[in-house]
Amino acid sequence: xxxxxxxxxxxxxxxxxxxxxxxxxxxxxxxxxxxxxxxxxxxxxxxxxxxxxxxxxxxxxxxxxxxxxxxxxxxxxxxxxxxxxxxxxxxxxxxxxxxxxxxxxxxxxxxxxxxxxxxxxxxxxxxxxxxxxxxxxxxxxxxxxxxxxxxxxxxxxxxxxxxxxxxxxxxxxxxxxxxxxxxxxxxxxxxxxxxxxxxxxxxxxxxxxxxxxxxxxxxxxxxxxxxxxxxxxxxxxxxxxxxxxxxxxxxxxxxxxxxxxxxxxxxxxxxxxxxxxxxxxxxxxxxxxxxxxxxxxxxxxxxxxx
Numbered sequence: 001x002x003x004x005x006x007x008x009x010x011x012x013x014x015x016x017x018x019x020x021x022x023x024x025x026x027x028x029x030x031x032x033x034x035x036x037x038x039x040x041x042x043x044x045x046x047x048x049x050x051x052x053x054x055x056x057x058x059x060x061x062x063x064x065x066x067x068x069x070x071x072x073x074x075x076x077x078x079x080x081x082x083x084x085x086x087x088x089x090x091x092x093x094x095x096x097x098x099x100x101x102x103x104x105x106x107x108x109x110x111x112x113x114x115x116x117x118x119x120x121x122x123x124x125x126x127x128x129x130x131x132x133x134x135x136x137x138x139x140x141x142x143x144x145x146x147x148x149x150x151x152x153x154x155x156x157x158x159x160x161x162x163x164x165x166x167x168x169x170x171x172x173x174x175x176x177x178x179x180x181x182x183x184x185x186x187x188x189x190x191x192x193x194x195x196x197x198x199x200x201x202x203x204x205x206x207x208x209x210x211x212x213x214x215x216x217x218x219x220x221x222x223x224x225x226x227x228x229x230x231x232x233x234x235x236x237x238x239x240x241x242x243x244x245x246x247x248x249x250x251x252x253x254x255x256x257x258x259x260x261x262x263x264x265x266x267x268x269x270x271x272x273x274x275x276x277x278x279x280x281x282x283x284x285x286x287x288x289x290x291x292x293x294x295x296x297x298x299x300x301x302x303x304x305x306x
Contacts, residue, residue, distance in 0.1 A: 002081055002090040002111040006097055008219055011155035012116035013095060017063075020091055024061045032057035038067035046073050050090065051083050063091045067103075074103040081110070099287065118220045120227035122252060124148045124155065128162055135163075137170040145253040146174055150183050153220065189224040190259060196304035197266045204301045218293035222283050229276050231256055235264040236272055275304065 005016050025033055034049050041049075046064065054060035067073045073080070084090055092111065097104045107113055119127060125144040132139035139147075139162070151161055161181050165172045168180055192211070196204035211221055235257065238246045243261060247254040267275075282296045 002084065002092065004092045004094065004107045004111045004113045005116070006094045006107075006114065007116035008095065008217065009116040009118050009155065010095065011159070013093065016114060016116065017091065017093060021061070021063065024089065028057050028059050028061070031055070032060040033063070034060060035063045035065070037065050038073060039069040041070065043070060043072040043076065046070065047076075047080055050080055050088065051085075053085075054087055059087050059089065061089045061091065063093065065093045066095070067092060068094055068097050068101070074101065077103050078106045078110075081106075118153075118217075118223055119155065120223040121145070121148050121153065122227050122230075122256075124153060124158060125253070127155075128158060131159070131162055132166065132172060135166055137166045137172060139165075139172040141251075142253040142255055143172060143174050143177060145256055147172075147177050147181070150177060151181055152214075153216065153224070189221065189228050190263070192301070193225075193228060193263055193304070196301050197263055201302055201304075204304070205298060208298060208301060212294070218297060219283075219286065221297060222279060222286070222293075225279050226283075228260065229272070229279065231260045232264050232267065232272055233276070235261060236267065236269050275300075278303070 003020065005013050007013060021033065032054055036046060036049055038046070041064075046067070049062045049064075067077060081090065092107060094104075094107070097107075122145075125141055125148050128144040128147060129139050129141050132144075147161065147165075148158065151158055162172075165176055165180055169176055189211075192204050192207040195201075195207060208221075212218075231252065234246055234250050234252070235243075243257040244254050246252075247257045250257075278300050282293065282300065285291060285296070286293050
């Protein structure tokens with residue numbers, strides 16, 4: 001069995017890796033685990049690990065991190081991985097991989113390929129609510145959205161905060177969130193858009209810079225923009241319906257809809273379509289070519305108020 005774990009969501013990658021490794025070690029022992037770094041291991045060492053028989057165990061697990069960093073391995077991976085026997089399981093971890101490369105195409109087609117991308121705010125809220133239920137607690141979608149707004153988009157931090165809240169009370173409410181968590185001093189995409197549409201480009205660019213300083217990657221900002229534009233599109237096409245009605249049908253938080261209404265009023269549907277197209281273009285370009293996504297996003301921000 002050869003498994004590939006890929007994607008920009010480092011938290012989900014770590015969780016998936018831990019689950020696979022812990023399950024294997026529990027069955028076969030840690031002596032059967034071999035971990036290699038593509039940046040440090042030679043192609044000969046990687047080949048030996050993949051083709052050698054297990055030592056003092058009936059099966060072994062070879063974990064290779066960022067094999068793409070080793071040019072020779074990436075070029076020969078298809079042939080080398082074909083030589084892996086039934087007594088060896090392999091986990092290939094590639095957080096960032098060139099999707100144009102033959103190495104990526106081989107892994108995608110011939111391995112159990114799992115891609116974990118960053119969750120947008122709505123996705124994080126749904127994940128938190130599901131996690132609370134799985135752990136025997138309860139967290140409504142609206143309160144989960146409030147927790148994301150208050151704490152931020154770091155999934156690892158959100159996981160810690162969720163565990164803390166569940167220890168206090170299995171039923172998590174907005175009141176317990178306010179009591180037990182601290183508001184993260186960070187800007188939001190909502191605030192960024194609000195400033196941009198108000199013509200305050202200086203503040204909007206400052207908020208963008210703050211997001212980047214907080215280690216929010218451009219792709220994650222694109223995801224957040226996409227989520228916010230999705231909410232705006234729901235509002236713009238809903239006519240005179242109430243925020244509660246919009247939220248109920250779209251299965252999103254009324255809090256989010258109400259908060260976005262002021263921005264929606266400033267936009268025509270044509271302007272909203274243009275912005276959605278611009279964001280889509282940046283996202284598609286980022287997957288096909290090398291260019292400065294930061295510059296493209298900042299240019300987009302400058303055009304929002306005009």
